Amino acid sequence: MSTDPSYALQALIAHLEQHLAVVSQSRGSADAAIDTAFGSLADAFEDYEDALYEQYSELLPFTIPSDDQ
Structure with missing residues (x-):
């Protein structure tokens, strides 16, 4: 099951607002709460x-930092 990129974008915006x-x-x-918000934002x-890649074979020019770096 794939996610509609528009839906995923709206969820990302909501998580950005929550993080702020x-x-x-x-x-x-x-x-x-900051760690929790960061994790939720990273997941979104x-x-x-993933939705962009599935639908349009496009990636974003960003990466999520990890504890390994």
């Missing part, structure tokens, strides 16, 4: 990129 809300309300770098980004 969490960061703007943060109590510091140790705030666990990957879902959008």
Whole structure:
């Protein structure tokens, strides 16, 4: 089952907005909500990129940093 890129884009935008809300309300770098928002945003980004690739064979010019780097 493939995801519609438009739907995935809307989900990505919602996660970007949620990330901004969490960061703007943060109590510091140790705030666990920031890590949670980052993970959700990263997942939404990957879902959008997967949907773009499935539908149009296109990738985005960004990568998600990992703890391995």
